[in-house]
Amino acid sequence: GDSVTQMEGPVTLSEEAFLTINCTYTATGYPSLFWYVQYPGEGLQLLLKATKADDKGSNKGFEATYRKETTSFHLEKGSVQVSDSAVYFCALSTNYGQNFVFGPGTRLSVLP
Amino acid sequence: NAGVMQNPRHLVRRRGQEARLRCSPMKGHSHVYWYRQLPEEGLKFMVYLQKENIIDESGMPKERFSAEFPKEGPSILRIQQVVRGDSAAYFCASSPNALDEQYFGPGTRLTVT
Numbered sequence: 001g002d003s004v005t006q007m008e009g010p011v012t013l014s015e016e017a018f019l020t021i022n023c024t025y026t027a028t029g030y031p032s033l034f035w036y037v038q039y040p041g042e043g044l045q046l047l048l049k050a051t052k053a054d055d056k057g058s059n060k061g062f063e064a065t066y067r068k069e070t071t072s073f074h075l076e077k078g079s080v081q082v083s084d085s086a087v088y089f090c091a092l093s094t095n096y097g098q099n100f101v102f103g104p105g106t107r108l109s110v111l112p
Numbered sequence: 113n114a115g116v117m118q119n120p121r122h123l124v125r126r127r128g129q130e131a132r133l134r135c136s137p138m139k140g141h142s143h144v145y146w147y148r149q150l151p152e153e154g155l156k157f158m159v160y161l162q163k164e165n166i167i168d169e170s171g172m173p174k175e176r177f178s179a180e181f182p183k184e185g186p187s188i189l190r191i192q193q194v195v196r197g198d199s200a201a202y203f204c205a206s207s208p209n210a211l212d213e214q215y216f217g218p219g220t221r222l223t224v225t
Contacts, residue, residue: 034213043116043203043216044155089155093211100145100214104154 002027004103012109021075023090031092033073038087116217124223133189133220137206144187145205194224
């Protein structure tokens, strides 16, 4: 079945450091790919998405590129802030799936 | 356009009682999804509904749990005879169709004492 794998956390960085959170997927067909963010005590918010190969999603300084050849959708940010501390979920949906598939989430802590 | 609404935000139940969680999707959204999140864990899919139909309930326990999305009114997730292990955050999401991104509500935090 479809699945999403993310790098294990927690990830701890200093403010202004470069962030990469790896995400790889297995899917039947051609999935759409998403990154969601969950701040403490809140629901998930869509951060960015890409619907076809080589698309780049971007929002709030975060970027991720849909790489079909490596089945990856790694999340990056050039300079993280304390306010980026949250849990990040990679997800996919496909023509053949009945529902979204979420990765397990990666907790990011940014220290001042 | 109001977002996905869930109520109550916090619910406390004693073991053996019933818990009813409500979700009102965004306007124009006919697809509703329920997820459970245990403390410090990821999201677990429970059930996917469209108006008056259950499309996929593969993630929902066979006993004590049920869900509905009637023609009128919110979607309801019902947990009968709650046990301590049911304590979790329950999130609802909605989308206009099965392939679009899902929009999440703020969640209902259920505590079973």
